[in-house]
Structures are given as C-alpha cells and as structure tokens.
Amino acid sequence: MNELLLVASIAERDTLRYTPAGIPIVSGTLQHGSQQMEAGLERSVEFEIAAVAAGEISGRFASAELGAVHRFKGFLARKNRNSKALVFHIIDFSGVA
Known part of the structure; x- marks a missing residue:
C-alpha cells in the first residue's frame, strides 16, 4: 500500500494550470517539522x-493560505518516468485545529 498522511504547512505553491488533457493541477512544496520516537530516543x-x-x-489547494498547517493525505510517486525523485500527490487535506 502507498498511502502517506502528513501534517505540514504549505511553504510554496505555483499557480493553477491545466494539463494537455484539461485536468487542473497545482504544484507546491510542503514543510514538516515534528518530534518522533526512534529506537527509544526522541528525534x-x-x-x-x-x-x-x-x-x-487542486482548486482547494490553490486557494489555501500559505503557511497554514493542514493534514494531508495522498501517495508518493516518481516525478516522472525517468526520475528517482519522489513527489507527494495530494488526494485530500483538512485544517489542523
């Protein structure tokens, strides 16, 4: 299974654009910071x-406030067929209280 849940802020975001197939799409950068337990130590x-x-x-993501913290749900995939770099594909998100 390839599912990622991440609490992060929107650090950067491009403008809404459309793929050649007419699908709206927005790229951006998410920023995360937390304390995690690993091998009994806080990291x-x-x-x-x-x-x-x-x-x-994409419309919700395009209008979300920069710097606001959200809970994102999605999956990881290669940036493109020939790349080893990963991109987080957002399928849903909501504000964190």
Whole structure:
C-alpha cells in the first residue's frame, strides 16, 4: 500500500494550470517539522517535500493560505518516468485545529 498522511504547512505553491488533457493541477512544496520516537530516543524531524494536487482538490489547494498547517493525505510517486525523485500527490487535506 502507498498511502502517506502528513501534517505540514504549505511553504510554496505555483499557480493553477491545466494539463494537455484539461485536468487542473497545482504544484507546491510542503514543510514538516515534528518530534518522533526512534529506537527509544526522541528525534527532531524537519523536511520539505514536493507536492502536487490534481483534479477537484487542486482548486482547494490553490486557494489555501500559505503557511497554514493542514493534514494531508495522498501517495508518493516518481516525478516522472525517468526520475528517482519522489513527489507527494495530494488526494485530500483538512485544517489542523
């Protein structure tokens, strides 16, 4: 199974565009920071990850406030067929209280 749940803020976001097939899509960068337990020790985790929202969710992502923290749900896939770099494909997100 390839499912990723991530609490992160929207660090950067491009403008809404359309694929040649007419599907709306928005690319961006998510920023995460947390404390995680690993081998009985607390570890500080910070990273940025490339993200993309396509289809219906792209409009919500395009209008979401930069810097706001959300709970994202999606999956990881290669950036393109010949790349080893991964991109987080957002399929849903909601605000974190």
